[in-house]
Amino acid sequence: MSLQVCVCGWSKVTSYHGLRIHQGKMGCMQNGVMDPERRSYPRQTPPTGRPIQLSEPDNFIPPPIDHSPQTLTGHIHPAAAVITAAETREPFFQTPEPPPRHQTATNTYRPRRALEFSTGAEQTTPPTTAVHPTEEEEEEQREAEKLRMKAELQCRVHIRKLKMAELELSVKGLKVSLDTEWLEINNVFSEVKNVVKDAQQRALQPLKERKQSVKREGKDLLQRLKRETVKLQKTIAELDGNLDLQISLDEATDWNNTSVDTLEGGLCSPLPMILLSNVNSLSNKMDELRLLITTNRDFALSSFLCFTESWLTKDTPVSDVELTGFQLLRADCDPKRSGKKRGGGICFYINHGWCSDVTEILKSCSPDLETFFIDCRPFYSPHEFTSFILAGVYIHPKANVREAQRQLAEQIQGVKRRREHKTSTVIILGDFNKANLPQELHEYEQFVKCPTRGKKTLDHCYSTINKAYHAVSHAALGLSDHNLIHLIPASRQKPDVLRCQNWSSREAVDELRDSLDNTDWETFRTASNSLEEYTDAVTSYISFCEDRCIPTQTWVSYNNDKPWFTAELKQRYLEKEAAFKSGDMDEFKLIKNLFVEEMKKAKQQYKKKLNQQLAAKPNSPKTLNLQTT
Known part of the structure; x- marks a missing residue:
């Protein structure tokens, strides 16, 4: 038993007979050419009595044949160096001869079936008997298999180590790129903060100056008023002791028209100065x-x-x-x-x-x-x-x-x-x-x-x-x-203050109902001299009960408020601001997404409402105003 290597790349620890069995099954030829018929299709035995016809393609050029016998290592055998090309002319598809016999029990000659493609006749050899390997050969085979598995496992270990090094290198590179991006973003926001801070300082500077001016002016006026007060008190004390004292009541300063200048500067007024x-x-x-x-x-x-x-x-x-x-x-x-x-x-x-x-x-x-x-x-x-x-x-x-x-x-x-x-x-x-x-x-x-x-x-x-x-x-x-x-x-911002009673409270409605049920309406009738006076008294009392029992909601409306910005949408906006101030970013993102979705729905509903108005009354003044704006 030894390591046998075939020209197709197959290798195994076996005898030469095992190598020939492999070459016979796989169609590997001794000169390194693989039989295309055996490589592409399973081996089939042609019917007896019919010659085998092989067809070659039109552009088929047979490769050069080297008839010099070689050993498994690829070197030319010395005994075959003197053989000429004329002495080695044999059919190309002929089964090679077995090696010379040795005086061992395992190397008995086993006849094989040989095909002579030149005549098309089938030649049959007598069947061979199976040869069982010895214990030493099996031990060598197991040892070779163990070495092969060990080599394969070492190769896998090496591959994984290379992969680990590659991953570590990629993680380090990604970390460096992320750190660079982090620094860039941080620098951008630092610059933005500086710009905002400068703008804030410029915007607050006039207010600070105005605040200091008002404070200084108010302090001066208070000091002057204190001095005038002390002076007047001294005069009053002198009058108590001397009734003939002549005092002038003319004042150098008209204190009735003196005040701190509280006029809003043009920088903070609704309209620019x-x-x-x-x-x-x-x-x-x-x-x-x-x-x-x-x-x-x-x-x-x-x-x-x-x-x-x-x-x-x-x-x-x-x-x-x-x-x-x-x-x-x-x-x-x-x-x-x-x-x-x-x-x-x-x-x-x-x-x-x-x-x-x-x-x-x-x-x-x-x-x-x-x-x-x-x-x-x-x-x-x-x-x-x-x-x-x-x-x-x-x-x-x-x-x-x-x-x-x-x-x-x-x-x-x-x-x-x-x-x-x-x-x-x-x-x-x-x-x-x-x-x-x-x-x-x-x-x-x-x-x-x-x-x-x-x-x-x-x-x-x-x-x-x-x-x-x-x-x-x-x-x-x-x-x-x-x-x-x-x-x-001269114009001040004058928003519209709207008030509306909230009738959705069941408790408030029940309280109003009880109040009206327990009212003695006959008192209003007897105290009234006419039907108009009776009607005014009853309606005024009902309005009084409504104001007392039903809660009132108040909100401010500006002339440039968006008509689709409903009360529910405003409430959602306030919730979003509260979530942002709380610092809970998960809740903030959730409420922000809900706010955006509701805002889109509100716009779509308002658009649908306008389209309905345009379709219902296309010539009305309100519709014409909507078309031009």
Whole structure:
């Protein structure tokens, strides 16, 4: 017994006879070629008496045959080195001869069936007898099998160790990438926190200054009042001792009209505080403007400044017209489009404490009209005003007024039709000269009633809010011929307070029923002189009982509340805020998802309701209003 290796790759600890059995079953030839018939199909014995016909493909080229005998290790046997090719010409598909006999019991010659494909005749050999391996061969076979299994297990161990190293390496790489991403996100949020903190400081700075000013002013007034009180008490004591003492009752200070200035600054009022003027060249008035910003409270607390005829060009550096604490946005006049060599131009100064989210919407310049539209979303934004669209306007004195008004109305309506600006509040201001915007847009109201140039009112301010501003005229800047207009917010946020009785409480309804059942109604009849008086008394008493027994719900409604934002949706929103503040993120995510789903349903229901109204009454005024909004 020894390790036998076949040319097909098969190996096993067996005898040469076992190798030949394998080659006979698998169709392996001695020269390394495998029989295609045996490889593709199971072995079959052809019928007796019929010759075997083999067909070769048209493109079949037999491989070269090496007839030199070789050992199992691939070396040429020395005894066969002198055999020539002529002496070894044998049929290609002939069964090889068995090895020479040895004087052992296991190497007896076993005849086999041989096929001679050259003649097609079948040759049969006598059957062979089975040979059983000895105990030494079985022990060697078991030892070889054990070695093979051990080698296979060691190979598996090696594979698993490699896999473990690969996993450790991949985990380390993933951890490094996650740490990098963590640092990037942390840096982004740190920058966002810094930006928010800076914005918060800028927004709170005017309030802190105002708080300190009020505190200082109140302290001064209290000290003065204390001194006056002590002085008056001394005078009273002197009067008690000397009745002839002459005392003047005239007061140097009118204390009845003295109070702490509690006027809300423009930075925290619902509407922005505005300064408007036609400066007639801004560059030569910057020194005076900077002085007013630092010394005049009206200027320092103004939400924004709007100047027309700035006369700024692309050659004017920004540093020459900067104001500390304000953001400059400018629309310089284009000489080619306006047809003027100089003049024109509009600019806004936005107070950093009022707003930092500013977006330019539209710039236009023509011989008749110059406009500059911006969108501002202030820090302090009440529920009624979400954002402000500021439109600076300059109309030349010799312009075509009708054409300028028409162009301005088209631009305003075009901006308002944009989806992101439908709920914004529009404020239009500037030098209109002879133009009048309500001739084109009737819903806009003009707030500047005082003269702005001589006895004429040329500078206007328009908005759709009724009685929104009160205009005060100040001295002009520099040599400008237009006064400086201070627009003070006069409109306060006035939400609608709605009250409704909650009849869903069964206990309250039962209490009302008991109260009405136990009432002596005859008393009302006898105490009344007429049917009208009796009716008024009974209805008033029923209303009194309802107010006393039925609980009342109160809520606030603003004019820009979404109609689909129902009370249930608001309650869900409050629950979401409470879950967020509690820190329970699982509950917060659950309530947030429920809120989003209910909000979508509420919008769909409101949309369905509007479609039904449009289908039922397409020509009603309410429906037409819905179609245009």
